[in-house]
Amino acid sequence: MIYLSTDHRGYKLMQEIKKYLEQKGLQYVSVGANSYDKDDSYATYTLKANELVAQDEDNRGIYLCGTGLGTAMGANRNKKIRAVLCPNKKYAYFGRLHNNANVLVMPANYTSIRKAKKIIDVFLSTPFEGGRHVQRLEDISK
Ligand code: RB5
Numbered sequence: 549m550i551y552l553s554t555d556h557r558g559y560k561l562m563q564e565i566k567k568y569l570e571q572k573g574l575q576y577v578s579v580g581a582n583s584y585d586k587d588d589s590y591a592t593y594t595l596k597a598n599e600l601v602a603q604d605e606d607n608r609g610i611y612l613c614g615t616g617l618g619t620a621m622g623a624n625r626n627k628k629i630r631a632v633l634c635p636n637k638k639y640a641y642f643g644r645l646h647n648n649a650n651v652l653v654m655p656a657n658y659t660s661i662r663k664a665k666k667i668i669d670v671f672l673s674t675p676f677e678g679g680r681h682v683q684r685l686e687d688i689s690k
Contacts, residue, residue, distance in 0.1 A: 551609045552578040553597035553619070555590035558612025558656035559583060561664060562680075563611060567664055594622035601650055604627035609651035610668065616655035622653075627689055635659070637670040644674035646681050646685050 550569065554562040559581050567586035569576050577600065580593045590613040601609040609631070613619040616633045623631035633642030643649040652671045654664055668682065 549600075549604075549607050550574060550605065551597045551600045552576050552580055552611070553590075553593040554607065554612035554656065555588070555593065555614070555619070556581050557582050557614035558654075561654075561656045561659060561661060562612055563659040563666060565612075565668065566669065568661070569652045571605060590619050590661055591622050594619050595626075598626040598651075599612050599631050602626055605650070607650065608672065610671075611651055611653045612656040613653075614655065614657045616653045620653045623653060630685070634667050634671070636663070637666045640671040644671060645677045648676040648681070650660040682683050 551563060566576065566578065567622045579596045581587060581589050581643045594611055597609050597611060598602055601607045611619045611623060615663050620631050620633040625627050629651050630647055632639060634643060635655055640652060649679040656665060660685040
């Protein structure tokens, strides 16, 4: 399952992302936000989505906020979350390949839906390389 979280800054982009996931036949659950009204909510929604993503290794998260910075900080407070802030598809590629990221964070203020689609495609299709990266990830989970 893909869990979606955003604050008000990412609300509009997230509405487009939902349509894109539907077109691709992918299921998602959105924890919020549910409007563009300013609501200081990225922490609340991020932590809520974290709990859900953390329930299964195959789960994925797509989180947004204005810059992606606060959301990435909040996401990585959960030890089972490996969140990467991706302003482009190269970051998404290496975030999966080397870091086995289970959460994609994008900066809604600086990401068009056209770009977001490309980043999401790469994030969802790139496998973890394993090998030398396994121990490194275990080290940061200690
Ligand atoms: C909201 O104004 C903004 O602070 C938030 O979207 C995000 O950029 C935080 O890191």
